[in-house]
Amino acid sequence: MQRGEAAKVYNLSSAGKALPGWLSAKRRRSLQRESAAGRLEVVQNLQFPTACARVKVSADGETLMATGAYPPQLRAYELRELSMKYQYHFVSDVVQFQILSPDWKKAVFLLSDRTLQFHSQFGKHHATRIPHFGRALAYQRETCELLVGGAGPELFRLSLERGSHLSPLQCGCAGVAALGVHPAHGMLAVGTTDGTVQCWDPRQRRMLGSCRPFDAVDDASGAAGAAAAAAAAAAAAAAAAAPALEVSALRFDPRGLQLAAGTSTGQVVVYDIRRATPLRVKDHMCKLRPGPTARGSRSQAPASPAQVRPADRRPQVPRRGGAAHHLHGREGDPGVGGGDRGGAHVHRAAR
């Protein structure tokens, strides 16, 4: 593959509009038959009534679990059967969830009403509440602790072994937006709404260090010298427009040497955990949103082989404070993905 040529991507879901539910079965079948090529579905019924919020694959690779709305619900798909295994409805939205066991059988769901619901095979096993609205979940296997961060400086700890709350970690920040657990020794990375990444030692419960990805982003834009003043102005404008500069996604690489932080402004900053300065700064170019004229001209233009894709197609309000939501790792590669609402990053293994 040559440089500048995009790797091929195959869309296996014909993502987008599902067939409307009010269609008669007959009509639905005929439509499906008509556009079979355009309606490829790898997993049957992989859809939600309105939208999907979170999706995760169980560690054994057997089950795909996704939460969505409306009503708030969980749908678990058995991938071997290419179909849905079960679904479960919640009383309120699922903010985040975490699969605790290698398979689908144990999971914990952080709901938007501050409830933590623990599920087992039969359904809801236990529910407890946390004092703040939660936003991030992490599970530390070494200590068997569930960590919940949210709108407050505390990082709440639940001992799943003892079944009790432990004293929370005081992060000294306005809020916690993202959590990451080191795969090897369980070091905890906390992405705050102040725009810092704090690393904590779970054994001593003290902070080992912190860094600020936004400095790296600024430096990168400044050192590039590319219309530096304009960049600074743009950054200032961006800062003014988006009140919160927060670290909205964190992920360690499976080897544990690299840490990727996604920012709410659409950058991914990759750190080596032994170095204070970042290895790499990648930008989602979220500021490059085509205006109405640009979109019009693009839609009129013939399908060109060149794909120039400034971040996102829709003009939109940044949602829930965080733009870059998710960073994703993959076994065997320093996986990084910075998801924007309309964006995610995946770093691929060096081969």
Add this chain to the structure above:
Amino acid sequence: MIRVWEAATGEALTCIEPPADVNDVALYSDSGLLFAALEAEKLGVYFVPALGPAPRWCHFIDALSEEMEEQATGALYDDYKFVRREELTALGLDALVGTSVLRPYMHGFFIDARLHAKAASLSQPFAYEQWRKERVAAKLEAKSGARIAPRARVKVNAELASELQRARAKATPAAQGASAAGSGAEGVAADAAATGAAAPGASLLHDRRFASLFSNPDFAIDTAADEYHERHPHGRDRASAAARRADASEDDDDDDGENGGVEEEEGEEGEEGEEEGEEEWAEEGDGDGDGDGDGDGDGDGDGDGRGRGATAATAAASEPRMFTLAQDVLVGDGSPPAASRVGSSASFAERLRQTNGGGGGHAAADAGRRPHGALEATFTAGNARPAKRREAGAGGGRFRPRGAAIARPAAGRGGGKGKGRR
């Protein structure tokens, strides 16, 4: 938009543009399959062969992808920058138009970001320094902004200066009102300020002619002086507001009982609110209103308004001054909220007895008895002896009511106000 980069080199591998916003992404480990939670009904399922093989449970998509080969994507641009033609000219890269370095797109061109950075840094060599400086300056400013801002020091009459500044900060009409207040508040510059610009606060502060007002200790306003209190009954009024209120309620208990007391209190509050609202009148009007009220209410306080006027007049012997005799006759005529009057009058009476032994009592009674549309009177100080004014109050020929020539109609007060001028 899902972007995929090479971890080792940082080069873009591909990007996926789903039809809706992306909420979450899950990679299927050890494969090229990824699931995207979209803001749409269906989830996105994407297969990127460059990332890995298909998982075992859907091995068929390997074959499927061969069929779909034709739909494969084209070239990918990462680290390209969009520049308009004008920007290109500014960078001095005009000559590159038509070459493969620039790729026309929409109303401009795409240019390699590195080339653009180079050109930009060459075209403005000090941009980085400038940017750094700006950033440092911004940080310093942010730091200093957090502190309490130092105020410009005014040694003399600092209170007046701050008052003027506050007045200037208000909107124009409010500032005008404040100007009147300011002119009343301050003796020497009062007339000049009143006749001056629309924002006399500013003119007073910055006018060279009045510079010594804020620097020369000789011009310091003596707030302890009786003349000052004549003009600013507010200060003492407000200070003793609680005491007055207590007095008032006691009095009312004596007279009417509980209900009466409540009413009076309400009335007083209303009155105070009114005073707040009309600043221009407050300075002059308040004390006189009190005087009127006393005239009707009880004999003890009768002397006050009058006496105060007298002291002012006698004190400012050399200069012609303006002040009102009867501020608002409606208040005086109708049933005034006596509660406040009594209290305030008591304090004034004390003050008066200290100064001139309540000499002007009768005059004030006259003023209280004056009919609607009665005067605001202007005296030359020399004429304003208490005895003479008594004549005037009784309707003597020395004061001409000029209801038609009202300079400042009492909009809020309702009472017609005349200004007698000699």
